Amino acid sequence: MMMDFLLQTDREILQFFNGSDSLFIDGLASTLTMILTWIPLYVSLFWIVMRNNENMRQILLVVMACALCFLLSDGLADGIMKPVVARLRPCQDPSMKMYIDTVEGFCPTDYSFFSGHASNTFSIAIFFAMLVRQRTFTIFMVVWSLTNCWTRLYLGVHYPSDIIIGLLWGSIVGFCVYLFYLRFYQFVGTKSKFVSTHYTTTGYALVDLNIVYTVMVLTFIYSIIRSVIIAI
Numbered sequence: 001m002m003m004d005f006l007l008q009t010d011r012e013i014l015q016f017f018n019g020s021d022s023l024f025i026d027g028l029a030s031t032l033t034m035i036l037t038w039i040p041l042y043v044s045l046f047w048i049v050m051r052n053n054e055n056m057r058q059i060l061l062v063v064m065a066c067a068l069c070f071l072l073s074d075g076l077a078d079g080i081m082k083p084v085v086a087r088l089r090p091c092q093d094p095s096m097k098m099y100i101d102t103v104e105g106f107c108p109t110d111y112s113f114f115s116g117h118a119s120n121t122f123s124i125a126i127f128f129a130m131l132v133r134q135r136t137f138t139i140f141m142v143v144w145s146l147t148n149c150w151t152r153l154y155l156g157v158h159y160p161s162d163i164i165i166g167l168l169w170g171s172i173v174g175f176c177v178y179l180f181y182l183r184f185y186q187f188v189g190t191k192s193k194f195v196s197t198h199y200t201t202t203g204y205a206l207v208d209l210n211i212v213y214t215v216m217v218l219t220f221i222y223s224i225i226r227s228v229i230i231a232i
Contacts, residue, residue, distance in 0.1 A: 006161075013160045014090055017153035019101025025154070026103045027227030033117070033151035037219060041144065044215040045128060052204045057188040062131070065181045069127055072173045073119035077166065082111035091156045100156035108157055115158045118166025119173065121145035126174025131181070134200045137209050140216055145170070 020026070031037055049062045090096045091107035125141035132138075149167070152158040199205055 010159045010161050011090075011096065014096075014153060014156070015099060017150065017160075018090070018156045019103075019154065023231035024227050027230035028223055029151045029154040030103050030106065030230075031223040031226050032147055033155060037223060038144075040215050040219060041212070044212045045124075047211060048132075048204060048208045051208050055188070058185070061181060061184055061188055065127060065177050066124060068177050068180065069123040069173055070120055072177070073123040073166075073170050074116050076169060077114050077116040077119050078110070081114055085113045086111055087113040087159075087162075089157050090159060102156055106155055106157070112158055113162050113165070114169065115149070115152055115162045115166035117148045117152050118145070118158075118163045119170035121148045122167050122170030123173040123177070126171050127178050127181075130175070130178040131202060132200055132204045132209065133202045134204065134206070134209060137200075137212065140213055144216060 046063075049059055053059045053062065089107060089110075089112040091100045091102050092109075122142075122145045125138075125145040129138040129141055145167075149163045152163060153160065198207070200209075
């Protein structure tokens with residue numbers, strides 16, 4: 001009985017977020033869900049790592065940590081959980097697809113549980129939030145991850161429970177990878193803390209973080225413009 005209630009609630013929440021009659025929002029969700037859209041953000045994150053680490057070993061350690069985030073979050077989602085649980089995506093489920101709005105027939109053929117978009121983006125968001133330790137930066141990173149989660153619901157390719165579990169697993173991965181990073185940082189870096197209005201406590205220049213904010217805002221502006229063109 002409780003499981004039936006949870007499944008029904010899952011479907012009802014999905015239907016609240018899924019689709020609309022707006023071609024503009026359709027285009028916005030489609031644009032924001034694409035990996036290519038966020039490549040400039042990944043480049044800007046790499047840039048601040050390059051700018052704010054003392055040597056190549058420190059930089060490589062951060063890069064390895066990010067790769068580990070993707071490996072663990074996506075590996076469990078796509079490599080293990082999806083084929084084991086074999087939950088059909090809402091847009092494929094015979095009991096749901098008639099109620100689901102899709103955008104230009106977009107409906108991946110793999111399974112739904114749990115969301116790789118949610119786990120991947122949130123693991124990176126959590127890792128970088130702990131790496132940089134700056135409130136505005138953390139908010140931007142979390143908003144970026146949640147935006148990706150919203151697109152998956154809007155497009156009807158994931159249930160809310162897929163997203164929630166993805167976020168939970170992503171947070172665990174991001175936190176554990178950061179502990180891994182700290183463990184090895186002692187061999188490649190210094191233990192000094194920064195006490196300055198120009199730097200975070202972990203040594204990241206606040207002026208450099210503006211690049212990430214700018215890139216993210218410009219990405220949203222690009223997505224809006226592209227969506228307007230699509231809707232015309």
